[in-house]
Amino acid sequence: MTIPPRRPLTLRDVSEASGVSEMTASRVLRGKGDVSEATRIRVLEAARAIGYVPNKIAGALASNRVNLVAVVIPSLGNMVFPEVLSGISAALEDTGLQPVVGVTDYLPDKEEKVLFEMLSWRPSGVIVAGLEHSEASRVMLARAGIPVVEIMDTDGEAIDACVGISHRRAGREMAEAILAAGYRRIGFLGTKMPLDHRARKRFEGFTRTLAKAGLEIADREFYSGGSALLKGREMTEAILARSPDLDFLYYSNDMIGAGGLMHLLSRGARIPDQIGLAGFNGVELLEGLPLRLATMDACRREIGEKAAGIIAARHADPEMEGGQRIELGPTLQYGDTLRHPRG
Numbered sequence: 001m002t003i004p005p006r007r008p009l010t011l012r013d014v015s016e017a018s019g020v021s022e023m024t025a026s027r028v029l030r031g032k033g034d035v036s037e038a039t040r041i042r043v044l045e046a047a048r049a050i051g052y053v054p055n056k057i058a059g060a061l062a063s064n065r066v067n068l069v070a071v072v073i074p075s076l077g078n079m080v081f082p083e084v085l086s087g088i089s090a091a092l093e094d095t096g097l098q099p100v101v102g103v104t105d106y107l108p109d110k111e112e113k114v115l116f117e118m119l120s121w122r123p124s125g126v127i128v129a130g131l132e133h134s135e136a137s138r139v140m141l142a143r144a145g146i147p148v149v150e151i152m153d154t155d156g157e158a159i160d161a162c163v164g165i166s167h168r169r170a171g172r173e174m175a176e177a178i179l180a181a182g183y184r185r186i187g188f189l190g191t192k193m194p195l196d197h198r199a200r201k202r203f204e205g206f207t208r209t210l211a212k213a214g215l216e217i218a219d220r221e222f223y224s225g226g227s228a229l230l231k232g233r234e235m236t237e238a239i240l241a242r243s244p245d246l247d248f249l250y251y252s253n254d255m256i257g258a259g260g261l262m263h264l265l266s267r268g269a270r271i272p273d274q275i276g277l278a279g280f281n282g283v284e285l286l287e288g289l290p291l292r293l294a295t296m297d298a299c300r301r302e303i304g305e306k307a308a309g310i311i312a313a314r315h316a317d318p319e320m321e322g323g324q325r326i327e328l329g330p331t332l333q334y335g336d337t338l339r340h341p342r343g
Contacts, residue, residue, distance in 0.1 A: 009052045009150035021265035069099045072128040074106040079283045087304025095312040106195045108134040125311035131156035132197045147314040154327045161305045161324040167198045169172020170330045171205030181339040183248035188220040189235045189254025198210050199252045205215040219243040254279035277337045294337035299328040
C-alpha cells in the first residue's frame with residue numbers, strides 16, 4: 001500500500017498520476033476547456049485515487065468569491081430549521097455551491113458575529129432567517145455585494161430578496177377558523193416574543209382578528225428554554241388552573257402544543273368538544289400522537305428550496321436583478337383537535 005505524502009497534494013501530483021500535463025489536469029478539475037471524455041475520466045479517477053482536493057481559496061483570489069452559501073439560522077434544536085436546510089441542500093446539489101451553516105440562538109449580537117465571520121470568507125450568497133436584524137447586521141448584508149435572501153417571513157422590508165409566509169396572515173387565518181368553530185374563551189401559550197419576531201407577528205394577526213369579533217385573549221402563558229414537550233404540559237396545567245373555563249388553547253408551535261395535548265388526554269378532556277387546541281409548523285414527527293394536532297404547514301422545505309434557487313440563479317447570471325419576493329401560503333390542518341365548521 002502506498003503511503004500518501006504528508007505534504008499537501010498539488011496539481012503536479014494529479015498530472016503525474018494521470019499522465020497528462022498540469023494545464024490539462026487544471027482544465028478538467030475546473031470543468032473548463034476542451035478536453036476529451038477519456039482524458040477527463042482519467043484525470044478525475046487519478047485525483048480521487050490519490051485523495052486530491054482542489055484549493056478553492058487560491059482559485060477564489062482571482063474572483064474574490066468562494067463557492068459557499070452562508071446560511072444563518074437561529075437554532076438547530078428547533079424542528080423547523082432542519083427541514084429548511086434540507087430544501088437548501090437539495091436545491092444546491094448540482095450547482096457547485098455548498099451551504100455552510102451558522103447558528104445565532106435568536107440573539108442579535110450573535111447574529112452580527114456569525115455574519116461577520118461568514119462574510120469574511122466572501123461567500124457567493126447569504127440565506128438568513130428573518131427580516132429583523134441589528135443595524136450593523138443590516139449594513140453588512142446590504143454592502144456585501146452578493147445575493148441576500150431573507151427567509152421564513154414576508155411581513156416587513158427585505159434587504160434584497162425574501163422567501164417565506166406572512167405570519168400575520170397565518171395568525172389571522174387560525175383565529176378565523178377557531179371563531180368559525182364556535183370557540184370563545186381562548187388562551188394563548190407560547191415563547192417569550194421580543195426575540196421571536198415571527199411568533200410575535202402571528203400573535204398580532206391572531207389578536208387583531210379576535211378583536212374584530214369583540215373578543216380578547218382570555219389568558220396567556222409564556223416560556224423560554226427547556227424541553228418543549230414538558231413545557232407544553234406544564235404551561236397547559238398552569239393556565240387551566242387559573243382559567244378552567246377556557247375552551248381553546250392556541251400554542252405558538254407544535255411541540256408545546258403536543259405537550260399540552262398529552263396533558264389534556266391524561267386528564268380525560270373531551271377534545272375538541274370540551275376544549276380545542278392548535279399549534280403551528282405542521283411538524284411531521286407528531287403524526288404518531290393519539291390525536292392529530294390542528295396546525296399550519298409553514299412550507300419549510302419549499303422555503304429552503306426557493307431561497308437556494310434564487311442564490312443559484314443569480315450566481316449563474318450575475319447580471320440578474322435582485323429583490324425577488326416569494327410569499328407562500330400556509331395550509332390550515334384541522335386535525336382532530338379543532339372542530340371543522342362543516343361539522
